[in-house]
Amino acid sequence: MRDSRRRPTIADVAKAAGVSKTTVSRFLSHQTEYIAEETYRKIEQAIQGLHYEPSQMARGLKAKRSRLIGIIVADIANPFTTAILRGAEDVCHKHNYSLLVCNSDNDPAKEQNYIRTLRSHQIDGLIMHTTGYNQSMLLALQKEKTQVVLLDRDVSGMHVDLVGMDNTQATYDALNYLVRQGYRSIAYVTAPTADISTRIERVQAFRSFVAEHGIEEHSPVFQVEGDQSLIECMTAFMNKKPVMAKAVFTGNAVILLKAALVMQNLGYRIPYDVGFISFDDPDWADIVGITTVSQSAYEMGVKAADRLVARLGGDTSDAKRFHVAAMLKERGSTPQVAIGQSLNRRRPS
Amino acid sequence: MRDSRRRPTIADVAKAAGVSKTTVSRFLSHQTEYIAEETYRKIEQAIQGLHYEPSQMARGLKAKRSRLIGIIVADIANPFTTAILRGAEDVCHKHNYSLLVCNSDNDPAKEQNYIRTLRSHQIDGLIMHTTGYNQSMLLALQKEKTQVVLLDRDVSGMHVDLVGMDNTQATYDALNYLVRQGYRSIAYVTAPTADISTRIERVQAFRSFVAEHGIEEHSPVFQVEGDQSLIECMTAFMNKKPVMAKAVFTGNAVILLKAALVMQNLGYRIPYDVGFISFDDPDWADIVGITTVSQSAYEMGVKAADRLVARLGGDTSDAKRFHVAAMLKERGSTPQVAIGQSLNRRRPS
């Protein structure tokens, strides 16, 4: 008698159905053509009765496939990441893959650690929102036929699909909009760029733009780490003479929130004292009324998983870059201002 | 010669080090006492050289452990969930477990599907934020020695650890606070309770409270599904006579955001026309100034994973309920009002 506390195996099913393991295996892999009607029904019943479910571990060991897809994200608390996860999860679920979610915290060492762990679990593919520092491990993974798709951030020297956005274009779009609205003093606030391609591209685009428009003198880039440095930067920016219409441009939703809070605590009101615009489009931007450059993170997650699944399905076409569209969502935080207008614009009554 | 495109196996390491697989295996399981210094070094070098990493699939097959922990969450887009994931992930990572994240979308069928998938992957344990409808599958899992910890929501008849909060107490705390602030007409807005224990408990607590305080006539419970019904409910609530200070109490951050937006679109201002309080404490509550009943979701994730890891480590103590503290975070959305004060309180100037 089988121990009901043990998960049933294919042997249990075989015994219950009075056939061999091979026949059950055929049933499982839908090679149903050569199975007698009678046998088919018996196996079916045995499986139902035992609540049998094939072991992915055993299957994987044989087939060298795990039906596991790894995803390493930089910050799981970021709504941008959440939306990506949701998209990737939807696609993986549809194709019967499961998602191993890892949170690197933007820490290259933690990321490396996770790559190792994922490799030990024989992941079939990896969706990588990378710190940018683990190129060699990723290349090694690739060599072992683990498919890799880069998400958002690029890694130099990797010839794989990348799903992201045109950061230079998006930065220019946002800045053109701000200038049209009358702002001539713009601070770009970002977490330290480190080796993160998107951050670097955006900062470069920002610098080019403000130089081209001759407003670089009043348009600094702040790479902030920690709340204290943010407070200092915001204070310095707001105190900078000459007094004129200023706007803050934040690199993601997390920094947006922090910067907005700092401004509030410093006694500045958005948008009456300072304009705000941000990359990312957290759900709460709607209610606070923050103009954003929305990246459609959900689409990115979907697309990345789609590409990965396609590769796993045998697509060997050349590695490609996919850009999801960025969309400027205009809200109340960036009203039109008279050029050179001073601070302390009155709240409309 | 070994194919470098194949992941190295223990046999490759053994050959490279000139020892047997057994010896390498001893090395891997840190039974280092009986290994000669010389041998130890050779194995170490072979592993380094080959970038060998033991296969979890093979290990799992043998040991019937996968070092995989499944977590099924109801809504991955909810910041409450994100915080939980972060907590659980931190703990799992520390103990060398990986997290298989599944998003049930509050759909019992999808949840059932995921339970099956996770079982097929031989998860060692499951953290369950459940729809409440898959009791029998969970019991079956348990019988197979898969540890289960319930998160937030209870399942009747399951004798396992549960990490959650005291919903009745928290509801009373919030309502007592509102009454102290002067509100006498309070709407509780929740997603349909379905079989979700927390939602049911909160609604019951709300009903008891308003009955005890004799304000049930002006204090409805709205179970809303979809934006249209939310608009109708909010409109009805605000139009209800007599005109008096009203407050909306939302069951989670997602509904909070929707309800606040609806109010805004209907032309009501928070808190001048209507007070707001909510379960959950999304990061943006700070900047908008919403009073919340914070659940410390991160702590819940940590605690749940801690319990699971403890069980996996052999803890066989009785199943227990763990309550994280709920904390009322008072912000601007629930100002003190004169009892019975009418709508359209003026914005302070």
Added chain:
DNA sequence: TTGTAGGCGTTATCAG
């Protein structure tokens, strides 16, 4: 149409 006999990569047992 069905069954037998390996082998996937690892660990445990037992014997040197």
Added chain:
DNA sequence: CTGATAACGCCTACAA
């Protein structure tokens, strides 16, 4: 101190 061997659950030639 070290090594041969069997077994975990499944799949896949090859046979019958």
